Amino acid sequence: MGGEVFGRGGAITVDVWSDVMCPFCYMGDTLLAQAVERFPHGDAVTVRYHSFQLMPELSKEPVDLVDLLVEKRGFPRDQVAGMHANVTERAAALGLDYRLDRAVTVNSRDAHRLSHFAAAGGRQNEMVHRLFRAYFTDGLNIADHASLADMAAEVGLDRDGAMEALKSGAFDDAVEADLRQARELGISGVPFFVLNDKYAVSGAQSVDAFLKALNTAWKTD
Template identity: 40%
Template sequence: MSTLIVDIWSDIVCPWCYLGKRRFESALDGFARRDAVQVRWRSFELDPHGSRRANLTLPERHRRDVGGTPEQARRRIGALSDLAAQSGLTYRLDLARPVNSFDAHRLMHYADQVGVGERVRERLLLAYTGEGAVLSDHETLARLGAEAGLDPAATLAMLGSADFTESVRKDEALGRRLGVSGVPTFVFAEKYAVSGAQPVEVFADLLDRSWREIAPAEPLGGEGVCTAGGSC
């Protein structure tokens, strides 16, 4: 049986990544061959040299990087929150604290290895976009991981080591080779790439198109067919 691989580069401290994840999942739910799809989450740091300290909220960070008044920043953040609500997500981005996400990525690789990657990923994304959690703090990461099924003591031990550093760096290196410069970025069957939280219909089309190219043609069956060897 053929397998359709979808690689997704994403950052935990990225509201657009959570929205893109949810829209992709909606498309996947409606895909007839969903069981044949393998999703591989890849690490990407939006600010690899960023501080581990939560010095600014997301609106303050927007004003610093993009400019404009506090009201303009609130409107930009509010527009994104409205889009997220259409996909069933509740954002409180006025609380969000952009920080260095390297250790959160290491935690995700650890969770994937343990078998609770999806639950931990959802918990971290929710904590960042809706709860103002500081995802560079080891105690916070251990607490959130425990809520999603990880052992907190083992998580703290892992975070205190260098484990999964190479896993994060390999994802980032692969992304650079493929030209990934922003997130979320979705690569279907190692051939079709699309960036951003695309509409559900775009993801659905890419799933269908990619599947048609990798899967062998399936006979429809029925009467009125002559087979090789003269059997009619």
């Protein structure tokens, strides 16, 4: 029946490029999830996560986010405070508890490798959500291997296996492939959503915008 209403119908794959430290990615992912919940064919939607690194030049040594934005990016300190208040308020409206004062800003490459490790174990969605919460709410270090392995265990993955993957550099090629594909697709900012390799949605759009995109993909693919 849904096919009659929406057209041809079929499976929808949403490929999401995002970074664990991107405030709008966590929001965008939440908005997409709400749209899928409301979409009459939500069961036909598969979400896959791809790596995109903000500030890839960062090391694994934590830096203070406010200091980074002030000293390296040249933002006035009060403007940063205003931006953070605005982002925190927008996140709260979606039920997300942003604690940017606690954020441990580091290179996110290892967190991305863990996301791919989780994908291989069928738990990528849970892993990505745990990583977002780790950075934005819990103030955990997403470059610390012990913390990452603990989070992997929390979502049902083998802790030792995760630790081994992190130590060995596994899945770095998968991260690199995602970054390359992002460049090929011309993605310059995240979150970025691609539906069925055909339609794209850029940014943390509204639930209605995501619903419209899902309907478009459903009708035409």
